Amino acid sequence: MSDTIIYAMYDDDDKVVNAAKKLVKEGVHVNEVFSPMPIHGIDDVIGVRHTRLGIAAFLYGLTGLMLATLGMKYFMIDDWPMNIGGKPNFSYLENLPAFIPITFEFTVLCAAHGMSITYLLRNKTLPGMPAQNPDPRTTDDRFVMEIRQSENGQFSSDQLHAMIQSTDIVEIDEKQTK
Amino acid sequence: MSAVKEADIREPLILGDKTYHQITEDVCRPIENPAPRGWYILLTISGIIALYGIGCITYLIGEGIGTWGLKNYVDWAWDITNFVWWVGIGHAGTLISAVLLLFRQKWRMAVNRSAEAMTIFAVIMAAIFPGIHMGRIWVSYWVLPLPNQFGSLWVNFNSPLLWDVFAISTYFSVSLVFWYIGLIPDFATIRDRLTKPLPKKIYGIMSFGWSGRAKHWNRFEIVSLVLAGIATPLVFSVHSIVSFDFATSVIPGWHTTIFPPYFVAGAVFSGFAMVQTLMLIVRKVMRLEAYIHVKHIEYMNIVIMVTGSLVGIAYLTELFMAWYSGVEYESYAFLNRATGPLSWSYWVMMTCNVISPQLMWVKKWRRNLMFTFIMSIVVNIGMWFERFVIIVTSLHRGHLPATWTDFYPTWVDVGVFIGTIGIFSVLYLLYARFFPVLAISEVKTILKSSGENYKGDFGAGKGYYTHHEEDHHEEVVVEHKEEVIEEPKIEKVEESTEDLSESQVEENRQNLLSRIGEGSAENADDLKLISGVGPVLEKTLNSIGIFTFEQVSKMTKTEYDLLDSITKSFPGRAERDDWASQAKQLMNNK
Numbered sequence: 001m002s003d004t005i006i007y008a009m010y011d012d013d014d015k016v017v018n019a020a021k022k023l024v025k026e027g028v029h030v031n032e033v034f035s036p037m038p039i040h041g042i043d044d045v046i047g048v049r050h051t052r053l054g055i056a057a058f059l060y061g062l063t064g065l066m067l068a069t070l071g072m073k074y075f076m077i078d079d080w081p082m083n084i085g086g087k088p089n090f091s092y093l094e095n096l097p098a099f100i101p102i103t104f105e106f107t108v109l110c111a112a113h114g115m116s117i118t119y120l121l122r123n124k125t126l127p128g129m130p131a132q133n134p135d136p137r138t139t140d141d142r143f144v145m146e147i148r149q150s151e152n153g154q155f156s157s158d159q160l161h162a163m164i165q166s167t168d169i170v171e172i173d174e175k176q177t178k
Numbered sequence: 179m180s181a182v183k184e185a186d187i188r189e190p191l192i193l194g195d196k197t198y199h200q201i202t203e204d205v206c207r208p209i210e211n212p213a214p215r216g217w218y219i220l221l222t223i224s225g226i227i228a229l230y231g232i233g234c235i236t237y238l239i240g241e242g243i244g245t246w247g248l249k250n251y252v253d254w255a256w257d258i259t260n261f262v263w264w265v266g267i268g269h270a271g272t273l274i275s276a277v278l279l280l281f282r283q284k285w286r287m288a289v290n291r292s293a294e295a296m297t298i299f300a301v302i303m304a305a306i307f308p309g310i311h312m313g314r315i316w317v318s319y320w321v322l323p324l325p326n327q328f329g330s331l332w333v334n335f336n337s338p339l340l341w342d343v344f345a346i347s348t349y350f351s352v353s354l355v356f357w358y359i360g361l362i363p364d365f366a367t368i369r370d371r372l373t374k375p376l377p378k379k380i381y382g383i384m385s386f387g388w389s390g391r392a393k394h395w396n397r398f399e400i401v402s403l404v405l406a407g408i409a410t411p412l413v414f415s416v417h418s419i420v421s422f423d424f425a426t427s428v429i430p431g432w433h434t435t436i437f438p439p440y441f442v443a444g445a446v447f448s449g450f451a452m453v454q455t456l457m458l459i460v461r462k463v464m465r466l467e468a469y470i471h472v473k474h475i476e477y478m479n480i481v482i483m484v485t486g487s488l489v490g491i492a493y494l495t496e497l498f499m500a501w502y503s504g505v506e507y508e509s510y511a512f513l514n515r516a517t518g519p520l521s522w523s524y525w526v527m528m529t530c531n532v533i534s535p536q537l538m539w540v541k542k543w544r545r546n547l548m549f550t551f552i553m554s555i556v557v558n559i560g561m562w563f564e565r566f567v568i569i570v571t572s573l574h575r576g577h578l579p580a581t582w583t584d585f586y587p588t589w590v591d592v593g594v595f596i597g598t599i600g601i602f603s604v605l606y607l608l609y610a611r612f613f614p615v616l617a618i619s620e621v622k623t624i625l626k627s628s629g630e631n632y633k634g635d636f637g638a639g640k641g642y643y644t645h646h647e648e649d650h651h652e653e654v655v656v657e658h659k660e661e662v663i664e665e666p667k668i669e670k671v672e673e674s675t676e677d678l679s680e681s682q683v684e685e686n687r688q689n690l691l692s693r694i695g696e697g698s699a700e701n702a703d704d705l706k707l708i709s710g711v712g713p714v715l716e717k718t719l720n721s722i723g724i725f726t727f728e729q730v731s732k733m734t735k736t737e738y739d740l741l742d743s744i745t746k747s748f749p750g751r752a753e754r755d756d757w758a759s760q761a762k763q764l765m766n767n768k
Contacts, residue, residue, distance in 0.1 A: 009712060013626075036198065036367065037619040038395040051397045057404045075323060075332040084336060101341040101419055105348045108408050112352040116359060119401045120386065123394050125362060129387025135712070136370035138390055139363070141198035171712035 002177065004149035004157060005031075007134045008164045009142050009171040013039045016143040019167035020045045023147075026163055027154065032146040034138040053122075057115035064110025068103040134173070142170075190630035191285055193468040198622050201469075205364075205616045206371055208464045213611055216463070224603035231597010234590050235310055243313050245590040251581040252573045256591040257311045258423075259565040260598065263448070264304035265346065265420055266441075266561060269413060270449025271297025272353050275360075276409035279402065284628055285477050287620045288470045292460060293453045294357040295613070299605040300452070301350045303598040308342075310594070338422035345419040349412055356405045362388045363398070364614040417445040424568065431511035431572035434499065440492035444561060447485035447531070450478050451557035456606065458551050460615055469616055472545050479544040482557065486535025489564075493532060507577060515571045519584060523563050524571070530560020683744055687722055690740040694732040697725035705730070708760045718745055730761035 010016040017039060020030050030046040033039070043050070073092045076082065076099075081089040089095050120126055138144050145164075152160060164172060196204075238245055248255055271294040278286035309315050321343045323333050333340050365385035372378040388394070421441035424432040454475065461470040500512040515524045534556050538544045570585050609615075626632050702725035705716045722744055724730065733741070738753045 033392040034390045035392070035395065036202075036363075036390060037622040038399050039392070042392050043396050046392060048393050048396055051393075051400050053397055053400050054404050057408070061408070071323065072335050076335050080330040080332055082334065082336070084334075095336070098336040101338075101415065101422075102335060102344045104411070104415060105341070105344040108352065108412050109344075109348040111408055112355060112405055115401060115404060116355045119359070119397055123397060125386035125388050125394070127386055128383050131366065131369065131382065131385070131387050131389055132391075133366075133370070133389040137709075139367040139370045139388075140202045171715065173713045 005175045005177060006147045006149070006160060006164065007173040007175065008145040008147065008167070008169050009135065009137075009173070010145070010168065011142060011170050012168075013037070013143060015168045016145060017042055017045060019164075019169065020145060022167055023145075023163060028147060028160065028163060029151040030145055031148045031151060034133045034135075034144040034146070036139050036141060036143075039143070053115055053119055056118050057111045060114025060118075061107045061111030063114070064107040065103060067110070068106035069099075072099045072102065134175070188628070189473045191288065191469075191473065191628035192621070192625055193471055193630050195631045196468065196625060196629055198625065201616075201621055201625065202367055202371070202618060204466065204468070205614050205618050205621075206368055208610075209368060209612060209614065210371065214463075217607065217611060221604065221607050224600050224607060227596060227600025228604045229600075231594060231600050234593030234597055235306070238310055238590055238594065239315055243311065245588060247585060247587045247591050249583060249585070251576055251583055252570060252585045254569050254573065255585055256566075256587050256595060257307050259562065259569055260595050261304050261307035261311075262420055262441075262565045262569075263562045264300045264307070264598065266417065266445035266448045266565075267452045267558075268297045268300035268304060268349075268353075268449065269417060269442075269445035270453045271295070271300075272349070272356070272409050272413050273446055273449065274453070275356060276406040276413060279406040280410060283477075284624045285474050287617055287624055288466075288474050289453060289457055289478070290620070291357075291360065291613075291617045292457060292610075292615050293449075294353060294360075295606065295609045295615075296452060296456060297353050297449075298350070298357060299602050299609075301346065301353070302605070303602050305346060305350070306594075306598060338419060338426050341419045342423060345416045349416045352405070352409055352412060356402075356409060359398070359401060359405070360617055360620070361613065362386050363390065363619045364617065366390065367618055368614065414442055417442045429572050429576070430505070430507040431515070431568065433508075434496060436492055436495055436499070440489065440496075443485045443488035443492065444531075444564060447482060447489055447535070448558055448561035450482045450485070451554040451561070454478055454482070454550055454554035455558070458547060458554070460610060464610070464615060466616060469621060472547070475547060475550055476541075476545050479538050479550060479553075482553075483535045483538035483544070486531060486538075486557070490532035490535070493528070511572055511575070514575045515567055518571065518575065520567070520571050520574070524567050527560055527563040527567050530556050531564060534560070686740050686743050690737055690744070691723050693737055693740075694724070694729045697723060697729050699725055701726060703727045703764070707764055708757050709755055711757070715745075727761040727765045731758050731765060733758045733761075 008019070010019060013035065016033060016035070020033065020042060023030060024045055024047075033042055033046060035042075042048070069092075076095065077089050077092050083089070092099075133139060134144055134146065135142060147160060147164070149157060149160070155163070161172070192201075243257075246255070246257065248257075271290075274286050274293045275290040278290075309318055312318055321333060321340065323335075333343075362385055365381050366388035369378060369381040369385045372381060418438035418441065421437035425434060425437035427433060457470055457478075458475070461467055497512055500508045503509075515521065534553055537553070543549050574585055575582055699720065702720070705711050705719055705724075705727075706713060708727075708730065711719070719725075722741075733752070735753065738757075741752055
């Protein structure tokens with residue numbers, strides 16, 4: 001699909017947020033913002049939905065909790081009940097206090113790693129992946145807004161350029177995709 | 179918005195007139211420049227010590243743990259002392275990055291990366307000791323509940339030693355992941371700055387293709403927050419569980435319920451002391467004094483003071499309980515600690531851990547770097563002796579007087595311990611050389627709220643947005659517009675830019691080129707390297723006939739004005755960004 005992508009570059013996080021607010025108000029769809037650091041407040045402006053990774057972490061934690069419980073019940077109660085110092089393992093519930101530490105650790109282990117792996121996969125940030133920032137300076141001190149012509153059909157290219165030029169911009173660039 | 183104004187009475191966390199770009203420069207400089215000779219000297223010394231340690235470990239594994247000074251009844255000594263000492267040191271990193279993140283302490287940004295690295299390396303050192311203490315390290319996987327062919331032989335989930343296996347491995351792997359996720363954006367910064375292909379490729383792989391998209395940052399923040407949330411109880415659980423190794427036994431001096439909080443406080447105490455030792459060196463050698471300054475050191479000293487006082491109260495409580503409980507074994511254990519053959523180690527511990535943190539009440543002292551450095555080493559010595567006292571003095575005078583004995587370390591004991599310090603130093607030196615020691619992206623987020631330039635006179639940083647409170651925003655925009663309108667007045671070219679006819683443009687072009695010289699497309703330089711020139715502007719410049727740095731470097735005010743009259747875009751930009759001197763520098767670097 002052929003498309004024109006406009007990259008508008010700013011040199012300050014406040015400037016990029018104000019510019020995005022202004023453009024969005026005028027009806028422009030801002031596709032993406034590349035920045036060297038998290039910009040608080042940009043998500044709502046350009047319509048990035050809040051991540052659900054927190055919920056995912058909770059579910060991974062729950063999985064860990066269940067695995068630890070089932071595992072220890074099987075090892076210590078069903079498969080090979082031990083009798084330690086005349087205190088035999090009769091039931092899981094009676095031995096629960098001794099199982100708390102590992103249950104906790106395993107819950108944390110699964111939640112942390114599950115969430116981290118999901119995070120990397122969802123971001124598509126994996127070892128050897130190519131960098132996709134439009135300009136190398138966006139990881140230093142430049143903030144780049146990506147605006148696609150195809151998503152802003154109501155405006156002509158010149159109109160878009162004029163609107164972007166009216167914000168507090170330092171550079172502008174255009175790219176054609178095939 | 180991002181620049182939430184902080185109270186003026188709070189000391190700034192970033193000193194000097196820093197911009198985002200300077201933060202990047204300051205942190206990346208040691209990575210991009212050749213290492214100083216001191217680094218090679220330190221690496222060599224640490225490497226030799228590390229090799230000696232590895233030799234001792236190899237000898238130990240070959241001969242068996244009889245080469246240690248362990249004997250009947252004193253069956254834990256230096257090995258477990260070192261293990262607990264290293265695990266304790268490994269507590270500060272995740273505490274700084276997790277607990278202080280939840281409390282929104284901004285000063286953690288300056289130290290979290292290095293503290294976490296310290297944590298990871300310290301936990302690796304700690305893990306060596308139970309590993310080699312097993313004697314047969316090649317079957318160390320038996321600590322995991324793996325299906326096996328020995329019948330239904332499972333590890334004992336009731337045992338604190340197994341809890342420790344789970345606690346330490348969870349702590350290590352979660353800390354590692356937490357650390358690495360924070361490193362990814364900073365590796366991307368380094369990747370985008372490097373020009374040599376091989377290092378660029380390596381940092382490219384390590385940065386996982388991070389591009390800094392808004393959605394990714396959104397996820398990044400939540401992942402950091404949730405990891406901090408679940409790592410916080412983890413920090414406290416790890417040393418609690420280490421203390422259970424002792425507290426669930428029936429040895430006098432160990433069998434106390436105060437152990438978990440007492441161990442956790444002691445771990446934070448020693449961990450922060452080690453962070454101080456390392457950070458004081460790192461800030462000096464890597465010239466990061468603007469980011470890690472006296473205020474950061476003072477904050478950490480206050481943590482040391484509080485946790486040191488907690489440890490002191492725990493010592494006194496133990497003494498009181500030994501008397502108040504009326505258990506004569508317990509009473510004797512403490513009497514023996516204070517007056518027995520190893521009493522010297524007890525008093526070293528008391529001096530280093532109870533008295534020394536109290537000196538931090540004096541503001542002048544806790545803000546003194548030399549004093550802090552000496553104290554941080556004193557505390558680490560004290561905390562090593564604490565573990566030694568707890569372990570050895572309790573074991574060498576047991577319930578049966580017939581088993582009473584003395585403990586002397588052998589050269590293998592000493593060699594393995596010194597060796598782990600060597601291995602730790604090697605790892606830390608390599609880290610400091612190749613990794614960003616400051617969390618670049620995180621430090622940038624606090625520049626506007628805690629930077630000295632922004633606190634003093636909002637946005638004294640050159641070329642930066644003069645950011646006042648939101649209410650004043652409209653004025654700011656107007657001010658800026660005025661600036662732009664005013665500029666053409668200064669221009670020497672009399673005609674306003676719109677009125678220039680094509681022939682005049684062509685005339686100006688010829689005029690400009692005669693002043694700076696003709697260029698050709700064949701030997702064109704990458705003009706995009708000049709800050710302020712993007713691909714579109716480069717094309718414009720090329721169409722005018724400007725191709726090389728040499729041409730740009732000859733530009734002065736007159737040429738800038740001519741250029742502006744031709745391009746009609748971004749008036750004043752070239753002058754503001756000082757293209758000429760940038761180009762001169764780029765020419766020299768060619």
